[in-house]
Amino acid sequence: MARIAIFGAGYVGLVTGACFADLGHEVVVRDVLPERIERLRAGEVPIYEPGLEEVLERNRDRISFTLDVREAVDGAEFLFVAVGTPPTYSGDADLSYVWSVVDGLPDEVAGRPVMVMKSTVPAGTGERVRARLDARGLTNVGYVSNPEFLAEGSAIADFMRPDRIVVGAYDPADADAVVQLHSGIETEIVRSDVASAELVKLAANAFLSTRISFVNEIANVCELVGADVVDVARGVGLDHRLGPHFLQAGIGFGGSCFPKDVTALKQLAGNSGYPFLLLQAVWEVNELQKRRVVQKLQHRLGGLRGRTVALLGLAFKPNTDDMREAPSRVIAARLLAEGAEVRAWDPVAQPDDLHGVEICDSVLEAVRGVDAAVIVTEWPELRDLPTAEVREAMARPLIVDGRNLLDPAAAAAAGFEYEGIGRPTRSAPGGLNGKPQPAPDRELQD
Ligand SMILES: NC(=O)c1ccc[n+]([C@@H]2O[C@H](COP(=O)([O-])OP(=O)(O)OC[C@H]3O[C@@H](n4cnc5c(N)ncnc54)[C@H](O)[C@@H]3O)[C@@H](O)[C@H]2O)c1
Numbered sequence: 001m002a003r004i005a006i007f008g009a010g011y012v013g014l015v016t017g018a019c020f021a022d023l024g025h026e027v028v029v030r031d032v033l034p035e036r037i038e039r040l041r042a043g044e045v046p047i048y049e050p051g052l053e054e055v056l057e058r059n060r061d062r063i064s065f066t067l068d069v070r071e072a073v074d075g076a077e078f079l080f081v082a083v084g085t086p087p088t089y090s091g092d093a094d095l096s097y098v099w100s101v102v103d104g105l106p107d108e109v110a111g112r113p114v115m116v117m118k119s120t121v122p123a124g125t126g127e128r129v130r131a132r133l134d135a136r137g138l139t140n141v142g143y144v145s146n147p148e149f150l151a152e153g154s155a156i157a158d159f160m161r162p163d164r165i166v167v168g169a170y171d172p173a174d175a176d177a178v179v180q181l182h183s184g185i186e187t188e189i190v191r192s193d194v195a196s197a198e199l200v201k202l203a204a205n206a207f208l209s210t211r212i213s214f215v216n217e218i219a220n221v222c223e224l225v226g227a228d229v230v231d232v233a234r235g236v237g238l239d240h241r242l243g244p245h246f247l248q249a250g251i252g253f254g255g256s257c258f259p260k261d262v263t264a265l266k267q268l269a270g271n272s273g274y275p276f277l278l279l280q281a282v283w284e285v286n287e288l289q290k291r292r293v294v295q296k297l298q299h300r301l302g303g304l305r306g307r308t309v310a311l312l313g314l315a316f317k318p319n320t321d322d323m324r325e326a327p328s329r330v331i332a333a334r335l336l337a338e339g340a341e342v343r344a345w346d347p348v349a350q351p352d353d354l355h356g357v358e359i360c361d362s363v364l365e366a367v368r369g370v371d372a373a374v375i376v377t378e379w380p381e382l383r384d385l386p387t388a389e390v391r392e393a394m395a396r397p398l399i400v401d402g403r404n405l406l407d408p409a410a411a412a413a414a415g416f417e418y419e420g421i422g423r424p425t426r427s428a429p430g431g432l433n434g435k436p437q438p439a440p441d442r443e444l445q446d
Contacts, residue, residue: 001025002181005076005113007101009036009065011047011155011256011322012118012148013082018052019159021059023184029065030072032100040065048321048348051156069104077111078181079141082118082148084256091263092271093122102132105141114142114174120201120261121145122268126194130170142174145194147201152255153319164188168197202268205261206279211246212253213285219249219422220292229422230404249422251331251376251402252289254316256324259286290330293374293402294338296419300398301371305339308395310366312385313377313403314346314354321348327402328376332357343370347379368393378403386414397428 001024006017009031017029031037036046043060045053056063066072073079083097098119115133117126130143145168150158165182167189169175179189190200219229229249237244253259262283269276294304301307316326323329328344332354335342342357345366350359360366363381367373367390375382382405391397391414399411401420411418412426419425 002077003075004028004078004080004181005030005072006080006082007031007072008082008084008097008119009033009040009046010082010084011049011152012150013080014040014045014047014052014056015049015150015155015159016080016082016118016148017063018055018059019156020181021062022055022160023182025062025181027059027063028072028076029063030067030069031065032067034067037065037067049152049155050319055156070106073106073109073113075110076113078178079105079113079115080118081115085119085121085260085264086256087260087263091267093120093260093264093267095121095125098125098129099132102129103136105136105138107137109138109141112140112142114144114177116144116146116178117198118146118148120147120205120257120264121198122202122264123195123198124268126168126170126198130194142169142171142177143194144169144174144178145197146178147197149201149204152322153317160185162187164190166190166192166197166200168192168194170194202261202265205258206265206282208246209253209258209262209286210278210282212248212250212258213282213289215247215249216252216289216421217285220289222249222422226424227422228424232422249404250289250378251293251327251421252286254325254327254329256316256322259283259325262286290327291334292421293331293376293400294334296400297335297340297372297374298338300400300417300419301396303338304335306341307371308341308343308369309335310360310370310373311335311342311344311357311376312363312366312373312382313375313379314344314351315349315377318377318379321350323349323351326377329354331374331376331402343367346377347381364389364393369395371396372398372400374400375402375405378405382406386411386416388414391415 003026004020006013006029009029017027021027039046081101085093088094126145133141167175167178222229233247237247266276266279314328332342336356343360343366344357345360345363398417404420408418408426415428
């Protein structure tokens with residue numbers, strides 16, 4: 001069993017550490033945030049990730065947490081880098097946290113530890129890290145690119161049962177060591193050079209994002225021609241050459257990975273002399289898609305000034321508390337800018353930086369007296385939204401379903417006006433149960 005140091009106690013670092021400990025390895029996780037380390041030492045988990053607490057708990061004697069680089073590095077055979085690589089203003093990846101790890105290593109490190117890059121970095125980063133290690137005299141430290149594909153919300157299962165493990169190395173012995181470290185996990189291994197491994201990760205995320213923007217554009221066409229994107233996507237996805245994944249139309253992608261990885265790959269290509277036009281379009285479609293919900297509300301409500309809107313779900317997707325690049329941020333900001341009052345509810349995410357938005361403790365509290373409710377995140381709890389209680393609580397029972405979570409016919413039958421994404425709109429049969437009738441606004445399809 002190996003001794004592993006992990007730099008970064010975030011979503012990737014903690015899941016990686018917990019899972020390697022579960023595989024029997026001895027793990028030390030290092031972070032720079034004292035509060036985070038204190039909480040972890042006290043047995044608390046600073047992020048919401050289903051199952052993580054249990055895995056950490058049952059491996060308490062094999063995993064420790066520290067602020068001290070020496071404590072992490074001493075005796076470690078692997079130095080995993082799992083720090084953030086957020087976008088800069090130019091759209092390039094910000095590698096400053098990666099450099100803080102490389103530059104923060106002690107001047108002398110015993111043995112031959114392998115630095116393993118789990119953070120998502122542009123192709124070419126490995127070469128720069130290798131050069132920087134060499135310049136520091138740390139030629140005995142190996143380097144391997146081993147990108148991470150886990151998805152928040154299912155991270156433990158994704159780590160333990162991945163579709164593949166990608167290992168890009170300069171020295172085949174380093175690659176062997178990293179592959180060996182994963183024994184106990186049954187999957188395909190993709191061995192490559194370092195630049196190719198780096199590009200696998202960016203290409204995979206860019207391709208998933210492309211599918212989302214593609215189906216969102218199909219949804220927008222559906223609205224114009226009277227088709228239902230849910231049926232269209234099902235018909236398309238059953239083609240074995242295409243598959244059903246990432247064909248759910250909605251309000252666009254967000255999160256800490258897709259947006260930044262799309263721009264990072266676009267920038268990487270552009271900086272290398274190739275304008276990646278497809279990704280430019282993927283990005284623009286996504287930006288417009290987030291705003292379409294606001295347009296739908298404008299059309300339905302005949303303007304937003306003085307209206308009250310409930311945003312249901314804030315996290316960028318269900319089963320996480322991650323608010324990074326969440327579409328809810330853009331929608332809330334647009335609604336506020338148009339003069340609407342905004343209430344919001346999320347079962348897990350409790351952001352304190354959504355200025356001007358009233359965060360509510362329950363769905364019922366959020367929808368009381370509102371002119372419309374928007375399903376922003378498809379939390380399972382919201383499947384039961386169209387109840388008589390909710391309908392009675394709303395000033396106008398209008399649901400804009402940004403994730404096509406609900407059955408339109410059932411929502412209409414329950415007395416709601418319903419509008420999804422790329423689906424025919426629905427009105428409640430026989431009016432809106434004594435609620436004020438909608439102004440005869442144009443539908444988006446007009
Ligand atoms: N979150 C995901 O779903 C996911 C999935 C696959 C890949 N990735 C990639 O993995 C990387 C990490 O993502 P994340 O979501 O876990 O980030 P995160 O922001 O949740 O965690 C990063 C942690 O690194 C710490 N840190 C910063 N500098 C440090 C240093 N010098 N030493 C030790 N710790 C340091 C931060 O304090 C923070 O706790 C990113 O490159 C991301 O693109 C993320």
